[in-house]
Amino acid sequence: MHLEGTVLVGPEFEPVEGRVIVADDEIVRIEETSVDSDDVILPAFVNAHTHIGDSIAKEAGEGLSLDELVAPPDGLKHRLLREASHEAKVAAMARSLRYMESTGTGTFLEFREGGVKGVAALRDAVAGEGVDFGERAIDPVVFGRDDPDVLSVADGYGASGARDADFDAVRSETREAGKLFGIHAGERDADDINAAMDLDPDFLVHMVHAEPIHLERLADRGTPVAVCPRSNLVTNVGVPPIRDLAERTTVALGTDNVMLDSPSMFREMEFAAKLSDLPAREILRMATVNGAAIAGLNRGVIELGADADLLVLDGDSDNLAGAHDLVRAIVRRAGAADVSRVVIGGEPAGRETV
CATH class of the missing domain: 2.30.40.10 (Urease, subunit C, domain 1)
Structure with a gap:
């Protein structure tokens, strides 16, 4: 070709x-x-942070706080995911995958809820099993959670946040398995950032409320960050200091929850560019090679x-x-x-x- x-x-x-x-x-x-x-x-774009399982519930959470929307175990998205059938979740994810492909995304880093079964549902959506959309070509990097056995089927572990549980054991297991560990940090406030960084993650997600001490730690450690500015704006937690983060470490763009925003990297780039006023080439790197670097992809x-x-x-x-x-x-x-x-x-x- x-x-x-x-x-x-x-x-x-x-x-x-x-x-x-x-x-x-x-x-x-x-x-x-x-x-x-x-x-x-x-x-092709590399979407550095997604939750496409909640494709079953687009625009379902108007007026709710971040915790009411997504906090485990009983935030709206988690209740809806428990109530939905495997078939419904697979079909909804397959539609999002088709949209992502058609808008230029070749790879995405997915934080997949539901343990082993949740990972299986995504794999079924990628393979086109039980849906009429054909086999997908898009290539996910899947970070499982909610199940001690999830590392056997996932590419890594995607932790919800240091305030939600003690992740020391699963971090050790992930390292021993030679897989990636990512964790949300600094989305609602700064209180969980140091605890998240103490886990020595392979990357952090959000960092909306990064303070000078956290920025210094990022610079010292070189820990990459996936930012999702459109999602942060929708959930009313603020917007990440993209320029400050980019001056200290590798920053990649993600579209976050399909419940809140379309998984369009075009839209994420435009918003991030106009929010940060960083050079266009730097924003395009955030949408492509930087996300690939986080996942160790060529x-x-x-x-x-x-x-x-x-x-x-x-x-x-x-x-x-x-x-x-x-x-x-x-x-x-x-x-x-x-x-x-x-x-x-x-x-x-x-x-x-x-």
Whole structure:
């Protein structure tokens, strides 16, 4: 397979006219040459934090506080998940997966509730079992919870927060299993941040209320952070200090709960860019290679040997035509209607338009 157009190469997304050659699921050649195409080729997005299980309950929690919405064990989302059938959860997640694929997400880091059964439901949605949407190509990194046996089927453990339980034992088990450990911290207030950081997690999620002492610890440890600014705004807890965090560690973007926001990385990038006023290239890294780095993946960047997860945009769409700064236009204005093609693992996925 080869794709032609303006290729955004490397972690700096340098625009190069030419083509990307793909073989055996990886990028094997990048050719700089004149081509007759207005397409723009960039890495597929890596959504660094999701809860897609609550796809069964979009916009269900208007007016509720963060704790009323999502706090375990009896926040609204947890009650709805307990009440829903396996089949309903699988079908709802499959719809979200199809939407994520069609809007350019190739990988997502999912905090999956429900223990072993919860992980199985997501795997069924990815495989298209029992639903009419076909087999998915999108590739999740699954962080289980709620079950001591979940590490046997998950890629890591996704803890709700240090105030919710004692996670010392499960942190040790995760480390012994050679798997990843992530934890929510500083979402509602700053009180759980130090305790979360004391667990030496592989990454933190949210950090809305990071204080100077926490920022210093981040800089010393280099602990990555996944931020979800749209979700934080909806739950009225504030917004993360994205610029302060980015000055000290690796920051990646996530869309958080499907109950609260669509899992669109276009929308998350635009919001984060306008909130932080960071350079567009830095925001695009947060939506691609930084999330991949958190999960130890070889994707999120167009370079030789990287996984062939690619997003093709129509550079001549009514929305993007005439852009003077292509990367800035992608970050601040591109959307689902600009998507021409999505390639995951070297194969077409999601929606393809002509």
